[in-house]
Amino acid sequence: MLALTAIDAGYGSFQALFGVSLEVRLGEAVAVIGPNGAGKTTLMRVISGLIRPRCGQIVFDDADLLAVPAHRIVDLGIAHVPENRRLFPRMSVEDNLRMGAFTPRARARFHERRAFVFELFPRLQERRRQFAGTLSGGEQQMCAIGRALMSEPKMLLLDEPSAGLAPVIVQQVFALVERIRASGLTVLIVEQNVRQVLRVVDRAYLLEAGAIRSSGNAEELLASKAIHEAYLGV
Amino acid sequence: MFGMFDIYLLEALLSGLLLGGVFALLALGLNLVFGVIDVVWICYAELIMLGMYGMYFLYVTYHLPFLLAALICIGGVGVLGVALHLLVIQPLLGTAPINQLLATGGVLFFLQSAATVLFGIDFRNLGIRLPVLDFAGMYISYARLLAFAAALAGMVALYLFLARSYTGAAIRAIAQDRQIMPLMGVDTRRIYLITSLIGGALAGLASCLLVLQYDVQPFVGLTFGPITFLICVLGGLGNMLGGFLAAFLFAEIISVSGLYLDQEWGYVFGFAVFVVLMFIRPQGLLARRS
Numbered sequence: 001m002l003a004l005t006a007i008d009a010g011y012g013s014f015q016a017l018f019g020v021s022l023e024v025r026l027g028e029a030v031a032v033i034g035p036n037g038a039g040k041t042t043l044m045r046v047i048s049g050l051i052r053p054r055c056g057q058i059v060f061d062d063a064d065l066l067a068v069p070a071h072r073i074v075d076l077g078i079a080h081v082p083e084n085r086r087l088f089p090r091m092s093v094e095d096n097l098r099m100g101a102f103t104p105r106a107r108a109r110f111h112e113r114r115a116f117v118f119e120l121f122p123r124l125q126e127r128r129r130q131f132a133g134t135l136s137g138g139e140q141q142m143c144a145i146g147r148a149l150m151s152e153p154k155m156l157l158l159d160e161p162s163a164g165l166a167p168v169i170v171q172q173v174f175a176l177v178e179r180i181r182a183s184g185l186t187v188l189i190v191e192q193n194v195r196q197v198l199r200v201v202d203r204a205y206l207l208e209a210g211a212i213r214s215s216g217n218a219e220e221l222l223a224s225k226a227i228h229e230a231y232l233g234v
Numbered sequence: 235m236f237g238m239f240d241i242y243l244l245e246a247l248l249s250g251l252l253l254g255g256v257f258a259l260l261a262l263g264l265n266l267v268f269g270v271i272d273v274v275w276i277c278y279a280e281l282i283m284l285g286m287y288g289m290y291f292l293y294v295t296y297h298l299p300f301l302l303a304a305l306i307c308i309g310g311v312g313v314l315g316v317a318l319h320l321l322v323i324q325p326l327l328g329t330a331p332i333n334q335l336l337a338t339g340g341v342l343f344f345l346q347s348a349a350t351v352l353f354g355i356d357f358r359n360l361g362i363r364l365p366v367l368d369f370a371g372m373y374i375s376y377a378r379l380l381a382f383a384a385a386l387a388g389m390v391a392l393y394l395f396l397a398r399s400y401t402g403a404a405i406r407a408i409a410q411d412r413q414i415m416p417l418m419g420v421d422t423r424r425i426y427l428i429t430s431l432i433g434g435a436l437a438g439l440a441s442c443l444l445v446l447q448y449d450v451q452p453f454v455g456l457t458f459g460p461i462t463f464l465i466c467v468l469g470g471l472g473n474m475l476g477g478f479l480a481a482f483l484f485a486e487i488i489s490v491s492g493l494y495l496d497q498e499w500g501y502v503f504g505f506a507v508f509v510v511l512m513f514i515r516p517q518g519l520l521a522r523r524s
Contacts, residue, residue, distance in 0.1 A: 048417055070416035080417045088410045091403070099407050102400055103419035151419065 001026045001186055002047070002078075002155060007056035009039075009046045016042040017053070018210045024155070029177070029187040031197045031218070033231065034207035040190040041083050043207065044159045047188070048080035049073045061154070075103045077154035081161065083190075085144040089133025093124055093143055096132050100150030109152065117146040120179070138169035145176070155186040162193045174200050194231040198222045242493060245372040250489030252374070254482035255382035256443060260462040261469065261477035262389060263436030267315075269409040269472035270429040273323050273334045277342035278437060279459030281318070283349060285311040285441025286450040290358050300362075308438035315434020316427055324426070342455070349452035357449035364446060381443035388439045389478075392432065405429055409472065464508055470518025480519055484508075 002024040009017040016039040024030045032040050045051040047058065049070030058065040063076055074080075079100075087096050097117060101110045118125040121142040127135060132143055141161055148156060158177065162170040170193065177200050181187055191197035198204060198218045205215040206227065214226070221227050264278050275281070285307050292303035322341055326333050364376040396402035404420045405428070415422050448454055465484050469476030484504055492500030511519070 050413065050416060069421070071419050071421045074417060074419040082414055082417065086411055086414045088407045090410055091406060095403055095406070098400065098403050099418045099420075102404060106419075107400060147418075 001061060003059045005057040007046060007053045009042055009051055009053040016210050020212055022205055022212065024186060024188050027184065027186055029181045029201040031201040031204040032190045032207050033194045033197065033204055038207045039210040040207055041159055044080060044157050044190055048078055048157060074151050075105060078157065079148035079151050079153035080157040081144050081148045081159060083159040085140050087132040087140055087143055090131055092129050093132055094128045096143055096147050097150050100147035103151060106151045113150045113152060117149055121146055137165050138172060141165065141173055155188065156180060158187065158189040160190055160192065162191065241371050246489045246493040247486065248372060248374060250486035252378040252382040253489060254485035255385040257461065257465055257481035257485050258478045259385035259388055259436060259440050260458060261465045261481050262474060263433045264462055264466050265472055265474050265477045267429060267433040270405055271323065271426050276335060276338040277345055279455030279462060280342050280345040281311055281314055281434060281437040282441045282444065283455045284314065284345065285438045286445040286454060287349065287353060289442055289445045290360060290450050293360050304442040307442050308435050311438030311441060312431045312435035315430040319426060319430035346452050353452065355451060357451045359449045360445060362446060377446040381446065384443055388436065401428060468508055468511060468519060470520045473518060473520050476518055476520035
């Protein structure tokens with residue numbers, strides 16, 4: 001469904017990704033794990049078009065993403081929940097969801113999509129008139145995911161959904177990721193919370209210093225000695 | 235004696251309210267453009283000057299009805315806003331903010347000089363003499379009342395557009411987080427063009443209203459350009475609500491102090507209050523940006 005081949009990317013003179021290749025198949029949940037500054041967020045931004053790679057290839061559902069302007073990528077079916085949620089803080093929850101449904105295709109189905117999001121997150125319905133900036137961290141994450149779901153995506157990119165949340169809320173977020181998967185969505189998730197994320201995904205890639213170091217099934221990685229020592233802190 | 239005094243004060247307050255409506259309209263366009271594109275149109279008042287010339291030629295030379303001339307003018311200055319964005323702002327968007335200030339400042343002098351060459355320095359007006367209303371012993375300028383009502387209508391229309399439409403939501407959103415707009419499927423360049431069109435159209439609306447109160451000449455922008463900037467800064471640049479409040483505050487100061495002193499002293503006093511307020515709240519009345 002999504003295939004990256006030999007991606008080099010960076011900011012200005014700084015190169016963050018070196019020849020990254022990665023694949024996500026339809027219906028899969030895949031994680032990208034790795035330390036801070038490994039290039040995980042850059043990878044997500046490259047997929048959603050916020051950053052253009054220097055070389056390499058990205059294909060999504062037979063479409064060459066590099067030939068598509070960034071603002072058209074969401075219409076192809078990729079919704080990106082960015083790092084730190086990036087809600088519009090002085091707009092209501094409802095208006096944030098409206099922005100998620102900006103594309104003409106999603107606009108036509110706004111009410112239907114909103115009902116779906118409110119069913120998934122009843123809390124958002126209660127707070128629909130509140131400014132998004134006044135929500136708690138967990139609610140903001142719900143709102144950010146809800147906003148992404150408004151575009152009726154085929155694939156969801158989640159960048160550090162558990163960052164900055166209290167442990168009990170982190171549990172809820174991962175439970176949520178499982179529910180989203182169950183609804184048939186393909187998920188690519190970037191996480192530092194390695195142990196938890198490996199329990200909800202099928203496969204994972206380990207990204208270090210801008211390059212893929214290893215990859216495999218989630219259970220294998222959970223059991224692997226290297227991962228254990230470096231990321232699970234035994 | 236005391237009763238007479240009261241009615242004059244009331245008249246000044248009312249007159250300040252009417253003036254405030256037009257100031258608010260002027261500030262709104264500038265604030266909208268700044269909030270969305272992060273660029274200050276230094277030449278904003280010169281767009282209004284061109285609009286006033288447009289009104290003059292359409293109404294006096296081509297004998298179009300006032301309303302039709304006004305509509306053409308609003309659309310025309312809106313297109314000028316788009317042209318300003320495409321020709322001057324867009325090429326400089328990624329560069330240091332000072333470049334955009336200097337460039338639009340350059341456009342200010344260019345437009346003033348071009349108007350001087352093309353139209354001469356004669357003071358022109360539409361020759362419309364609107365009556366002065368006698369309302370409960372107070373004299374209210376009909377032109378100001380009309381300007382106030384039209385400015386209010388324009389602002390309400392803009393508010394509804396921003397609050398209800400998808401494009402309006404995108405305009406509000408882009409002022410809060412520019413970088414992630416592509417993730418929403420928003421083409422920021424298109425939103426910038428729409429914003430420039432609206433900003434220009436607001437200047438066009440202002441020009442139709444101001445042409446009823448001021449003679450047109452190439453430097454007429456100086457009459458209200460500086461005040462507009464001051465109001466925007468006082469309200470917190472880019473903050474539309476702050477600009478709205480500051481417009482009325484400033485207009486009342488000018489109007490009421492003009493009652494006790496001369497009209498010119500009203501402006502002096504207004505600017506003095508501005509300087510003091512800037513010391514107290516340098517970020518503007520309703521601060522938003524850190």
